[in-house]
Amino acid sequence: MKKLIAVALVIVLCLSLMPAAFADDLIKVGVVNNPPSESGYREANVNDFINVFTKENGYDASFFYSIKNDEQLSAARQFITDGVDYLLISAAETTGWDAVLKDAQEAGIGVFLFDRMIDCDPALFEAAVVSDMAKEGETAVGWLLDQKLNEYNVIHIQGAMGSDAQLGRTGALDEQFDKGTMKKVVQQTATWDEAEAKKIVESVINSGDPFNVIYAENDGMAKGAVAALDEAGITHGVDKDVIVMGFDCNKWALRELQAGNWNYDGQCSPFQAQVISDMIQVLQGGGTIEGLNENKQIISVEKGFDAREITEEDILTYGLGEDVTVG
Amino acid sequence: MNKRKSKAIGVLKNSQLLVPLIAILLLVVFNLIRDPSFFSVGLTTNNNGDPVLQGNLISILNGASELVILSMGMTLVTAASGGQDISVGALAAIAGSVFVKILKSGGSISAPLVLGAFLLCCAVAMAFGAFNGSLVALFNIQPMIATLILFTCGRSIAYWINGGATPTVSSPIINAIGSFIPGIPIPTPILIVILMGILFALLFRFTTLSLYIQSVGINQSAARLNGINSVGIKLLSFIILGACCAVAGMIGVSRLGLINHETLLINIEMDAILAVAIGGNNLGGGKFKMIGSVLGAYAIQALTITLYAMKVPSTDVKAYKAVVIVLLVVMGSPVVKEAVGRLGTRLRTARRAGAGKGAV
Numbered sequence: 285m286k287k288l289i290a291v292a293l294v295i296v297l298c299l300s301l302m303p304a305a306f307a308d309d310l311i312k313v314g315v316v317n318n319p320p321s322e323s324g325y326r327e328a329n330v331n332d333f334i335n336v337f338t339k340e341n342g343y344d345a346s347f348f349y350s351i352k353n354d355e356q357l358s359a360a361r362q363f364i365t366d367g368v369d370y371l372l373i374s375a376a377e378t379t380g381w382d383a384v385l386k387d388a389q390e391a392g393i394g395v396f397l398f399d400r401m402i403d404c405d406p407a408l409f410e411a412a413v414v415s416d417m418a419k420e421g422e423t424a425v426g427w428l429l430d431q432k433l434n435e436y437n438v439i440h441i442q443g444a445m446g447s448d449a450q451l452g453r454t455g456a457l458d459e460q461f462d463k464g465t466m467k468k469v470v471q472q473t474a475t476w477d478e479a480e481a482k483k484i485v486e487s488v489i490n491s492g493d494p495f496n497v498i499y500a501e502n503d504g505m506a507k508g509a510v511a512a513l514d515e516a517g518i519t520h521g522v523d524k525d526v527i528v529m530g531f532d533c534n535k536w537a538l539r540e541l542q543a544g545n546w547n548y549d550g551q552c553s554p555f556q557a558q559v560i561s562d563m564i565q566v567l568q569g570g571g572t573i574e575g576l577n578e579n580k581q582i583i584s585v586e587k588g589f590d591a592r593e594i595t596e597e598d599i600l601t602y603g604l605g606e607d608v609t610v611g
Numbered sequence: 612m613n614k615r616k617s618k619a620i621g622v623l624k625n626s627q628l629l630v631p632l633i634a635i636l637l638l639v640v641f642n643l644i645r646d647p648s649f650f651s652v653g654l655t656t657n658n659n660g661d662p663v664l665q666g667n668l669i670s671i672l673n674g675a676s677e678l679v680i681l682s683m684g685m686t687l688v689t690a691a692s693g694g695q696d697i698s699v700g701a702l703a704a705i706a707g708s709v710f711v712k713i714l715k716s717g718g719s720i721s722a723p724l725v726l727g728a729f730l731l732c733c734a735v736a737m738a739f740g741a742f743n744g745s746l747v748a749l750f751n752i753q754p755m756i757a758t759l760i761l762f763t764c765g766r767s768i769a770y771w772i773n774g775g776a777t778p779t780v781s782s783p784i785i786n787a788i789g790s791f792i793p794g795i796p797i798p799t800p801i802l803i804v805i806l807m808g809i810l811f812a813l814l815f816r817f818t819t820l821s822l823y824i825q826s827v828g829i830n831q832s833a834a835r836l837n838g839i840n841s842v843g844i845k846l847l848s849f850i851i852l853g854a855c856c857a858v859a860g861m862i863g864v865s866r867l868g869l870i871n872h873e874t875l876l877i878n879i880e881m882d883a884i885l886a887v888a889i890g891g892n893n894l895g896g897g898k899f900k901m902i903g904s905v906l907g908a909y910a911i912q913a914l915t916i917t918l919y920a921m922k923v924p925s926t927d928v929k930a931y932k933a934v935v936i937v938l939l940v941v942m943g944s945p946v947v948k949e950a951v952g953r954l955g956t957r958l959r960t961a962r963r964a965g966a967g968k969g970a971v
Binding site: 321322323324442445470471472473475476477478479482483484486487489490491503504507508511513514515516517518519534536605606608 | 646655656657658659663665666667670674767770771777778779781790791863866867869871873874875876877915916919920922924925926928
């Protein structure tokens with residue numbers, strides 16, 4: 285009986301080793317991410333990793349999605365047990381990862397963080413590819429200053445208070461309000477809710493306060509704001525009464541830019557897979573990764589689009605989500 | 612004449628409508644003092660060249676539409692089951708997603724297609740309502756727990772229906788539903804609310820539904836012994852709420868021609884329950900007055916618009932809202948009502964005693 289069990293165990297062991305033997309030349313990668321249902325941004329992010337880490341590109345990739353930190357942690361442990369070569373993580377929460385990352389390091393697994401940082405010793409990961417939300421705000425406000433308006437009366441519609449995107453996109457504008465270069469007509473949170481954004485702009489219109497800029501911290505809220513303008517008969521867009529600014533670069537929003545109904549849309553790039561893939565190739569070739577900042581980060585390059593300059597190619601390359609179908 | 616007046620006051624004092632009416636009155640007075648032109652309504656021309664009404668009053672009535680419709684349905688569920696449905700926002704997101712999905716399936720958006728899309732999203736929402744209702748009515752699960760299921764997964768289902776993050780639709784018909792019908796200066800959502808109100812009024816006038824719901828809510832077994840199908844009545848109330856969710860979802864989507872499953876009518880379930888409570892309805896079921904919930908819903912929206920108009924800092928909005936709501940709820944509590952009643956009686960006897968002395 286004991287012999288039988290031993291034989292069975294050996295067979296199981298052989299079987300379990302077989303795929304590894306076959307997939308020898310592929311780089312095994314485990315990706316822990318948030319679920320695509322979170323947002324259009326996340327959907328694009330998830331697809332980006334699926335499209336880059338393919339067999340054709342020399343990867344054997346497994347994916348795990350959860351919005352819960354503990355589920356992500358156990359998935360990461362499972363990937364370490366499975367013996368992946370690289371672990372790619374976009375953490376749901378910034379804390380609690382130290383033990384897992386140490387395990388990975390001991391197992392000789394290279395860890396890359398993307399999209400979201402983790403509070404830990406930078407020695408525990410190879411590099412982090414992240415967005416700088418504050419820079420997004422600075423780029424947008426810089427563009428606004430370049431418009432050289434005679435006066436800036438800004439309606440500022442904020443996202444959910446305390447979220448990374450809200451803090452980053454608010455910071456640069458607050459600075460202008462404090463300096464006095466721009467006048468704050470109203471600053472209110474719509475918690476990313478399009479309909480709420482419309483109500484906020486309605487209330488400004490009803491109060492009769494003059495304004496000429498709408499700075500909405502995402503595309504949906506910009507659309508809500510524009511709906512309020514349309515109902516009140518206020519013109520908006522290129523060379524019109526009110527400048528409309530949004531963020532996230534949804535395809536439908538970029539189409540609004542193309543049509544001249546909006547003026548500016550800031551990008552929050554979800555495309556980090558290629559950068560990580562390039563770094564993995566460097567490590568595989570025995571090289572060291574260069575171009576990191578003091579926190580071992582690489583900041584994604586983010587664009588802002590001007591309605592007067594946007595091209596069809598920009599929309600197809602950088603637009604998120606599905607394209608507009610004309611009904 | 613004096614007698615009739617005091618009788619009217621007496622009716623109002625005992626009426627559950629007192630609290631929502633006082634709430635609205637306070638908000639009106641407060642706003643008039645703050646800015647006398649707050650409620651002025653003007654006629655402007657929108658970007659399509661049609662005349663439209665504009666002003667804070669219109670914003671309040673228009674913006675509250677979804678909440679009013681949901682609180683109508685919520686009143687029935689509360690009365691019949693003695694609990695609340697916390698999945699209305701999620702269900703409205705599902706209904707809105709189905710609505711958009713159908714609209715995008717055909718080539719061009721025509722009136723029959725919009726009608727078909729609405730009927731289908733209504734059917735889907737009523738089916739989900741029946742699911743909630745059967746958990747409550749057949750399996751005797753607490754309504755809040757039963758609807759927690761759909762509350763948790765509803766927006767994921769909506770995402771799955773959308774198949775993408777935020778599909779958009781644009782068509783003059785959709786614009787007419789969510790904004791203005793060309794030539795009619797009143798926002799369409801307000802007209803839809805009026806229509807829903809008339810429907811419910813007719814339903815209560817010509818059927819025994821209202822009576823049956825109240826009797827099931829007051830004592831389920833007694834109602835059953837009297838030949839009322841209490842399971843069926845509870846189920847029906849959830850199905851009606853489902854239809855309300857479909858209408859609210861359709862309005863929400865049509866306002867901007869965009870469905871965002873994460874934000875469409877987010878957190879509205881709490882406001883709907885609050886509207887029912889401010890309306891003086893017993894959250895434990897039984898007797899109800901739908902008009903109370905409707906007034907409660909308008910009071911909540913008036914509060915939001917007031918805070919926007921006051922330019923309250925975004926970090927403080929919720930705190931302000933909470934303070935007002937605490938005041939309203941305490942004002943409507945039986946303890947306060949009783950104390951006020953006692954005070955009134957004492958004053959009256961004192962006055963009568965004073966008048967008696969004067970005569971001597």
